[in-house]
């Protein structure tokens with residue numbers, strides 16, 4: 001029996017943690033993640049879970065403790081945002097390099113300076129090549145569902161990689177939505193009992209984590225590591241199919257929204273995809289062939305599938321909620337452009353930066369983009385490849 | 394040397410004590426410790442402080458240095474109290 005509740009995104013993810021009951025959770029509070037960990041810490045204090053909660057003095061220590069606990073042989077989770085993720089930077093690569101299946105919600109928030117507590121994607125985008133799998137979530141339901149699936153994906157014996165679940169700070173983390181909770185035992189059965197690989201606490205079989213590997217072997221170690229990511233999409237799809245059986249909710253590598261016969265396309269992540277879909281429906285009613293692609297598995301990025309889904313469009317705007325200062329384009333744009341570059345037939349591409357530091361992405365912004373794409377489709381002329389939208393002159 | 398297909402997940406090493414196969418003493422650069430037995434009071438501080446397990450002890454008695462793993466850091470020489478102000482460990486220039 002699913003239970004329908006009205007909760008915040010953070011509350012939903014904390015409930016997923018309660019249902020999964022990791023062995024160890026080491027975390028440090030940071031807005032807008034704080035509410036999630038505060039709620040989970042309450043479950044620990046009230047004896048609702050037997051998780052070992054380690055309260056540390058920084059995010060660097062939080063993830064370091066998670067690395068130790070995961071190598072010891074435990075199911076491990078943490079969560080962070082913004083500066084906290086930035087402070088974890090060094091350890092992110094150690095967690096992935098050691099193949100430790102740590103699960104970490106990242107409640108997306110802008111980076112300093114200037115200091116800002118609201119949503120954009122610059123935190124998780126900065127960590128996109130750290131070797132963590134990234135699942136992005138449009139709303140609280142997706143954040144809850146992705147968190148449950150993340151444990152299965154991370155812990156798959158062919159993968160054993162850490163996973164971030166990204167969802168928008170405040171917009172999703174602190175807004176109350178209608179959520180369907182699965183039953184506790186259904187979630188527990190779905191994630192199953194934790195099976196450690198090479199646990200350090202198995203003292204009968206001593207082992208060494210993190211050896212020094214120099215010029216004669218490092219290159220081979222990294223090649224072997226890069227091969228693992230090729231196995232991830234298949235596992236993500238398998239886990240999604242099983243999740244559909246218990247939830248009735250369907251997940252794929254990305255959401256294809258009215259894209260199949262579209263001429264005009266938009267690629268956008270997370271909560272702003274919801275707003276954009278409403279506008280797409282309005283334009284479709286007026287006969288404009290517009291569709292949307294919302295990435296879910298952003299790392300590893302499914303280039304081939306994304307390229308095939310977009311190649312027949314005439315024009316395409318990639319909307320980034322993060323800038324790449326001094327670089328060419330926003331991070332999402334670069335991945336989409338790379339997905340399309342080897343097709344002989346491909347759309348004209350533009351990049352728009354929106355919503356930094358929690359600036360609202362309004363229906364009129366989506367409309368502005370669609371209008372511009374209509375013009376480009378008609379004239380073939382681009383005024384600007386990359387530009388900010390919703391910015392005061 | 395193994396190829397990439399034989400790399401274990403996370404490069405975790407499952408063979409216990411395999412570090413002994415790598416003779417890190419070859420990294421020693423300029424100096425090596427020398428034990429002067431007549432100045433030794435058998436306090437075993439050198440054994441306690443050595444970061445590389447390179448002071449050998451047998452039957453509770455100070456033995457020779459293990460130059461296969463000694464990195465020549467000089468910690469043992471610094472800590473050694475010796476006898477009446479005469480050190481039982483001195484650092485000598487490495488002869489190649």
Ligand code: SF4
Nearest residue numbers: 443463464466467469
């Ligand atoms: S020089 Fe350093 S490594 Fe060598 S025996 Fe002395 S303390 Fe140990």
Ligand code: SF4
Nearest residue numbers: 433434436437439473
């Ligand atoms: S520290 Fe010096 S005196 Fe003490 S056991 Fe070692 S060599 Fe001998």
